[in-house]
Amino acid sequence: MRIGPYTLPNRLFVAPMAGVTDRPFRMLCKTLGAGYAVSEMVTSRRDLWSSLKTSRRANHEGEPGPIAVQIAGTDAQMMQDAALYNIDRGAQIIDINMGCPAKKVCNKWAGSALMQNEPLALSIVEAVVAACEPRGVPVTLKMRTGWSSEHKNAAVLARAAESAGVQMLTIHGRTREQGYTGHAEYDTVAAVKAAVHIPVVANGDIDSPEKASDVLRYTQADAVMVGRAAQGRPWIFREIAYFLETGMQLAPPLVAEVQRLLLAHLQDHYQLYGECTGVRSARKHIGWYVRSMPGGEAFRARMNTLEQSDAQWQAVKDYFDELSSRMDRIPVTEGGHHSASQVHAGAFGYEESGV
Numbered sequence: 001m002r003i004g005p006y007t008l009p010n011r012l013f014v015a016p017m018a019g020v021t022d023r024p025f026r027m028l029c030k031t032l033g034a035g036y037a038v039s040e041m042v043t044s045r046r047d048l049w050s051s052l053k054t055s056r057r058a059n060h061e062g063e064p065g066p067i068a069v070q071i072a073g074t075d076a077q078m079m080q081d082a083a084l085y086n087i088d089r090g091a092q093i094i095d096i097n098m099g100c101p102a103k104k105v106c107n108k109w110a111g112s113a114l115m116q117n118e119p120l121a122l123s124i125v126e127a128v129v130a131a132c133e134p135r136g137v138p139v140t141l142k143m144r145t146g147w148s149s150e151h152k153n154a155a156v157l158a159r160a161a162e163s164a165g166v167q168m169l170t171i172h173g174r175t176r177e178q179g180y181t182g183h184a185e186y187d188t189v190a191a192v193k194a195a196v197h198i199p200v201v202a203n204g205d206i207d208s209p210e211k212a213s214d215v216l217r218y219t220q221a222d223a224v225m226v227g228r229a230a231q232g233r234p235w236i237f238r239e240i241a242y243f244l245e246t247g248m249q250l251a252p253p254l255v256a257e258v259q260r261l262l263l264a265h266l267q268d269h270y271q272l273y274g275e276c277t278g279v280r281s282a283r284k285h286i287g288w289y290v291r292s293m294p295g296g297e298a299f300r301a302r303m304n305t306l307e308q309s310d311a312q313w314q315a316v317k318d319y320f321d322e323l324s325s326r327m328d329r330i331p332v333t334e335g336g337h338h339s340a341s342q343v344h345a346g347a348f349g350y351e352e353s354g355v
């Protein structure tokens, strides 16, 4: 699997998720088998570039390449500037976001609203490619199947984007109108794959090794991208890789391993966000890790009362120490683990995260 000059180790991608896929989480997913991760969206608004949030989002220290940064906006010139700004800060691949359904994004910036205005969408793609191509930076595009069930224009846009120089496409199998409701469909993803010659990535509701395998086979996509199912379960990538390779299920991780991963994740998280923000933003990650574990709900509630990072870190350590005295491996809930559909996007802050 290649994106422009970059050869990726496999075809398992972490989805960009604002407020979730920061550098610590991306690096964790990569360590656990993801071949590629796109950073959280960076605004094309110049006035926000110096904000703490944007500078954290543009932090790629120590991250294995290629470094891919997603940009979003509705103005071609601003998007071109945003691409150049991020290239100067280490981006090796620029991803354009045409997939975000959040009102805040669609009104103010772009996201999947752009799919409704094909000429504008194309002018943005052309402007970004014009900036990136001379610098040897591939441009990729992430979109939904269309604006609504009557307007599924992903294949039309895909062909136009390919002609304009886009080097990879990701399709989330829902329309903008759907938000995160209903189910992702993969016929449109398959239609896009059949319509273009560049790599196509299938995304939406992939929450188990079997599902990843089925979607790859059904759509003939070059890769799969996993979002919500990786929250609190970053080892899903090695589980998928193992299944694709052997047709067998990997045993769930040892409690001791999850403890080690989470404690290291927290240290990295505190370092990026600092004490005050770090403790609060770590809560959602901790909640995701423990949600399907015994006593997870009560532990999650207790987490919200702790305000210091060392107390939070110690509580997590104690919780897993106690758990490992009772069981070796983390329990598997019915149907594998928590499914993507159980993990509601809104509840976990796509809009709250301030995208």
Ligand SMILES: Cc1cc2nc3c(=O)[nH]c(=O)nc-3n(C[C@H](O)[C@H](O)[C@H](O)COP(=O)(O)O)c2cc1C
Residues within 6 Å of the ligand: 015, 016, 017, 018, 019, 020, 040, 041, 070, 097, 098, 099, 100, 142, 172, 203, 204, 205, 206, 225, 226, 227, 228, 229, 340, 344, 345, 348, 349, 350, 355
């Ligand atoms: C909390 C959250 C934040 C997201 N942020 C972004 C984003 O910044 N850019 C983007 O293109 N998609 C974003 N998405 C959409 C995901 O990349 C993905 O397309 C979607 O969640 C479907 O995949 P899944 O079913 O595997 O979660 C976000 C989704 C969630 C749940």
